[in-house]
Amino acid sequence: xxxxxxxxxxxxxxxxxxxxxxxxxxxxxxxxxxxxxxxxxxxxxxxxxxxxxxxxxxxxxxxxxxxxxxxxxxxxxxxxxxxxxxxxxxxxxxxxxxxxxxxxxxxxxxxxxxxxxxxxxxxxxxxxxxxxxxxxxxxxxxxxxxxxxxx
Numbered sequence: 047x048x049x050x051x052x053x054x055x056x057x058x059x060x061x062x063x064x065x066x067x068x069x070x071x072x073x074x075x076x077x078x079x080x081x082x083x084x085x086x087x088x089x090x091x092x093x094x095x096x097x098x099x100x101x102x103x104x105x106x107x108x109x110x111x112x113x114x115x116x117x118x119x120x121x122x123x124x125x126x127x128x129x130x131x132x133x134x135x136x137x138x139x140x141x142x143x144x145x146x147x148x149x150x151x152x153x154x155x156x157x158x159x160x161x162x163x164x165x166x167x168x169x170x171x172x173x174x175x176x177x178x179x180x181x182x183x184x185x186x187x188x189x190x191x192x193x194x195x196x197x
Contacts, residue, residue, distance in 0.1 A: 049074045050084050057088030060154040064089045064182045065147050069189055078190045086182045089153050093174055096157040097167045125155070125162040132159055137173045140165070144177025147185050153178050 053071035057064045064085035071081030104122075107114035128150070132139040144156035153174050160170035 049076050050080065053081055053084040054088030054091070057085040058092050060152075061149070063152045063154065064178065065152070065185055068182065068185050072190065078186050082182050082186050086178055089178050089182070090175060093153050093157050094167065094171060096154065097161060097170060100158065100161045121158060122162055124150075125158045128155060128159050129163055132163060132165075137165075137169055140170060140173040141177045141180070144174050145180035145184070147181045147188075152181065 049071060052074065053067050053076065056062055056070050057067035059066075064082075067085040067088060068078070068081045071084055072078055076084070104118045107118050128143060131143055135142065140156055140160060143151055143159060144153055145151075156174045156177060157170070159165075160174070
């Protein structure tokens, strides 16, 4: 049970997300399917909160300190640098941005981009969810082979 919880927690961490959580879970002794399931759930837990509250957190950070203003600007700049695919392909672009298991992509980045582009949660959350499922499946298949994941 501890390994399942640890895998979920690792998937909640930005940058690591499920790309690191799936190999961690398998290395810790759970099956690829179990690691994939825990990582998907863990990766998705913070996303609704990010979508709902990120703008308010950014406003609060800007008010509290000029140093935080720089952090907010960097995050917004990063989101704007990733928005091209979302602007071009809309919701499919958001799915692709989240689904590509490379650094600088993932659920956290997708939620940041959706927030900066003012994409409503009823549209962005399902797209991010689909992207997370695709990314988790890709990581599992690439790392452990299709038979281990789907058998």
